[in-house]
Amino acid sequence: LTPRYGSTLFHPSLSLCRRFFPHIDGTDGFFIAKFQKIREGSEKARENSPRDGGNSEKFRADLASGDRKRGRRDEEGIASGKALALSKVEKEAVMASFKHFYPLGLNLSERSEKLLRIRDRVFLCPEKIARTLVAFPKDLPVASVGTYIGTLTPPRESSGREVGFKLSVTGLGLLQNSTSRIVLTAKGSNAFIYGQNILSSDIVKTEGIGASRVGVVFSTEGIPLGIGKLKNRKIVENLADIGKYVRD
Structure with a gap:
């Protein structure tokens, strides 16, 4: 983060940070913190005690x-x-x-x-x-x-x-082997993760789409991108996609 956006915007310690994307790492959102053990009764311990006295x-x-x-x-x-x-x-x-x-x-x-x-x-x-x-x-x-x-x-x-x-799109890991699949071109994949609906020209193929017309949207590399609904085989309606994390 720091080198890309300029050191004036962030504290230098941010160079030690790492970004984790829930849809890639298969987790909910989380925060990692380092804890330092402080000897009980010390001045530093009193300074860091909660306002309610640890109740x-x-x-x-x-x-x-x-x-x-x-x-x-x-x-x-x-x-x-x-x-x-x-x-x-x-x-x-x-x-x-x-x-x-x-x-x-x-x-x-x-x-x-x-x-x-x-x-x-x-x-x-x-x-x-x-x-x-x-x-x-x-x-x-x-x-x-x-x-x-x-x-x-x-x-x-x-x-x-x-x-x-x-x-939720965080559950996409469970859909990796879905039998209902919509595969998009590279151009279509990029548009889909920006929240857009996809035209038939960017649909590579569909497999196992049932009566609900809903399927897991994949890139040609087999990466699940989200969930879409096929409409008249001409448009893939974006129901959810992994780009939501970036947009939000």
Whole structure:
């Protein structure tokens, strides 16, 4: 960052930073920090102590209170950010979304991974970690775990389901082997990750597109770029793409 944009804009220490893209590294957004252990009772320790004197109970209460003020429900650990296993209805909604790309369904047992939700956000993480998090105390908030793959949403009337699910581009790693594929030219790929719809002249081929007309969009190199909807075989409508991170 520093050499490219000029040292006057950033502190020199930023030369030690690295940028991680969630859609490439298969993670949710995160921040890495270096911790320095300070001897208890020292002057530096007093300078760096939290304002509430390190009262973790107050910290948790403040988090839950803030969530309630924003109108979130304080039940089943939702306000405190507790990691919960998906209910049968919620899991069915997630799996129904993946059937657009895997007609036979997504087999998570082969991956030794489990779906969890934190509030309305759905994550995929190793089973061992999932079991540990579900057993966490209700008042211990969890912000994120594993890979964020989408959000539980209010259902559409036409779906007949009690809950819906919106897949995130961070879940593209699960769609690498999708049977519903739309392959674009280099020009089309560049336009797609800038949020544009694609004309037929930049469509190399389509495979396994079902009745929903939705498929995973790939570059000719086999890199998943996002999710698109094929309209009359002439236009690929951009539903989601990895360029969202840059644009936002």
